[in-house]
Amino acid sequence: MPAVVAAAIAGDHEVRIADMNALEGNGQLLKIIGQFRPDIIGISLRNIDNTDSSNPKGFIEAYRKLIRTVRSESRALIVLGGSGLTIFPGELMGALEADYGVIGEGERLALLLDALENRKDTASIPGIITAANRRPLPAPWDKKPNRIFHKDLPHLDYYLKNGGILNLQTKRGCHFKCVYCTYPHIEGRKKRLIPPVEVAETARHLQEAGAKYLFIADAVFNSDFSHNMAIAREFKQAGLSIPWGAFFAPLKPPRGYFKLLAEAGLTHVEFGTESLADAVLQSYRKPYRVDHVFDAHRTATEAGLHVAHYFLLGGPGETTETLEETLNRVENLNRSVLFFFCGMRIYPHTALYDIAVADGQLDKDQSLLEPVFYRCGLETDVILQQVKKRAAGRPNWVIGSGGSKTAAIISKMYKRGHTGPLWEHLI
Numbered sequence: 001m002p003a004v005v006a007a008a009i010a011g012d013h014e015v016r017i018a019d020m021n022a023l024e025g026n027g028q029l030l031k032i033i034g035q036f037r038p039d040i041i042g043i044s045l046r047n048i049d050n051t052d053s054s055n056p057k058g059f060i061e062a063y064r065k066l067i068r069t070v071r072s073e074s075r076a077l078i079v080l081g082g083s084g085l086t087i088f089p090g091e092l093m094g095a096l097e098a099d100y101g102v103i104g105e106g107e108r109l110a111l112l113l114d115a116l117e118n119r120k121d122t123a124s125i126p127g128i129i130t131a132a133n134r135r136p137l138p139a140p141w142d143k144k145p146n147r148i149f150h151k152d153l154p155h156l157d158y159y160l161k162n163g164g165i166l167n168l169q170t171k172r173g174c175h176f177k178c179v180y181c182t183y184p185h186i187e188g189r190k191k192r193l194i195p196p197v198e199v200a201e202t203a204r205h206l207q208e209a210g211a212k213y214l215f216i217a218d219a220v221f222n223s224d225f226s227h228n229m230a231i232a233r234e235f236k237q238a239g240l241s242i243p244w245g246a247f248f249a250p251l252k253p254p255r256g257y258f259k260l261l262a263e264a265g266l267t268h269v270e271f272g273t274e275s276l277a278d279a280v281l282q283s284y285r286k287p288y289r290v291d292h293v294f295d296a297h298r299t300a301t302e303a304g305l306h307v308a309h310y311f312l313l314g315g316p317g318e319t320t321e322t323l324e325e326t327l328n329r330v331e332n333l334n335r336s337v338l339f340f341f342c343g344m345r346i347y348p349h350t351a352l353y354d355i356a357v358a359d360g361q362l363d364k365d366q367s368l369l370e371p372v373f374y375r376c377g378l379e380t381d382v383i384l385q386q387v388k389k390r391a392a393g394r395p396n397w398v399i400g401s402g403g404s405k406t407a408a409i410i411s412k413m414y415k416r417g418h419t420g421p422l423w424e425h426l427i
């Protein structure tokens with residue numbers, strides 16, 4: 001479970017985090033469980049699948065196996081949480097046979113543990129679900145998130161040796177309304193900003209623990225320019241010297257914005273650009289247009305930053321003409337890495353879901369646990385072929401997340417001591 005959830009219960013309970021990335025398989029996990037003998041085991045269900053139509057991979061079977069293995073060794077209650085559960089609560093509680101689930105922000109686990117300890121009713125606690133008791137998503141958590149962090153955390157070493165990236169949040173929530181996006185459902189629509197001084201203090205702790213790079217795990221970092229700039233000033237004040245990166249929307253930035261962030265250590269800008277056809281940006285309900293993309297791109301590259309753009313082709317409004325328009329304009333995004341996702345996965349709780357139901361592409365009761373992609377006027381394969389044709393011989397045009405070959409190269413570079421996201425080597 002994440003450090004923020006551990007922090008929410010650590011005052012009243014003994015907590016141990018076991019990060020599966022850092023363990024050598026389920027055997028090592030069972031050893032930890034055998035030694036620690038927990039009463040409750042929380043499991044974070046983050047990814048349902050890799051959302052990549054060009055190289056699809058699902059993770060539910062691995063979760064099922066993990067839970068069976070845990071049950072074979074321990075009588076602890078199993079509590080699920082995480083963004084995957086929040087998107088698919090009914091399906092996952094049904095499929096994985098856990099005792100409880102916490103949907104939305106995991107800090108509410110503290111309320112569940114309190115109720116269990118004091119033999120109180122758990123059914124009425126907002127956000128707490130069981131396979132039989134499905135409840136609506138609760139209102140966003142209104143208290144400040146905390147985070148457990150110290151240099152002796154057992155999984156820290158794994159991340160320090162594999163890229164050196166640690167992450168931090170500067171806010172929760174996104175107020176934009178992009179048609180396909182689950183983030184406002186997961187985090188809420190209302191922005192809840194963490195005071196810049198506290199963000200900088202966390203960043204400094206991570207640096208002191210050995211982080212070589214920070215990734216800001218906000219849904220979208222620049223949804224609040226003045227908060228961003230205050231954070232940059234606090235980073236400077238706190239003496240932060242390691243590089244960092246974040247997800248940005250290609251909105252027109254205020255004057256001097258990227259320059260200030262670059263001075264505070266920002267090195268990597270990941271723009272969720274999606275399309276370079278205004279008609280498509282409009283039907284995706286994006287809060288910017290093509291002109292803004294080029295403005296944002298220019299000011300970020302002029303500030304000396306590494307820039308990547310992510311494209312999501314084949315959603316509502318995509319046609320042969322808009323695809324051509326996007327691919328032609330992409331050529332003008334100089335000095336950047338271009339990631340192309342062909343096909344838009346439909347998630348519940350999104351406007352895209354409603355559109356697909358209205359279009360007759362989906363039944364209202366259909367499960368989306370197995371990926372279903374929106375059907376625009378163009379076949380995904382046609383889009384993929386077009387992109388592949390243009391990408392040939394250009395290492396900075398990446399299809400999907402690059403597949404297992406890219407993952408193997410990155411892992412090798414990390415072993416040789418390289419740090420950070422590394423996509424800048426493709427420019």
Ligand code: B12
Nearest residue numbers: 042043044047048049050081082083102105106182217401
């Ligand atoms: C930042 C981010 C990334 C960064 C991560 C950087 C880093 N160094 O950590 C990068 C760019 C690398 C990334 C990559 C991917 N990501 Co991503 N990412 C996110 C994002 C925006 C935030 C995640 C985050 O860290 N949040 C902050 C932490 C604190 O929140 P959290 O872990 O969700 O925990 C909270 C709750 O979920 C809950 N909780 C969590 N676990 C538990 C456990 C228990 C027991 C309890 C009670 C509660 C609980 O409590 C916490 C506090 O409220 C989310 C979307 C979102 N807004 O959540 C997508 C998201 C998690 N990513 C997603 C995906 C698909 C991916 C990729 C597979 C994409 C791809 N094709 O490459 C990869 C996989 C990477 C990997 N190895 O897992 C999906 C997962 C859902 C799904 N469809 O499967 C999400 C939800 C986005 C989406 N499409 O809807 N991602």
Ligand code: SF4
Nearest residue numbers: 174176178181183219
């Ligand atoms: S795509 Fe980005 S900007 Fe749009 S709603 Fe999602 S997180 Fe917000």
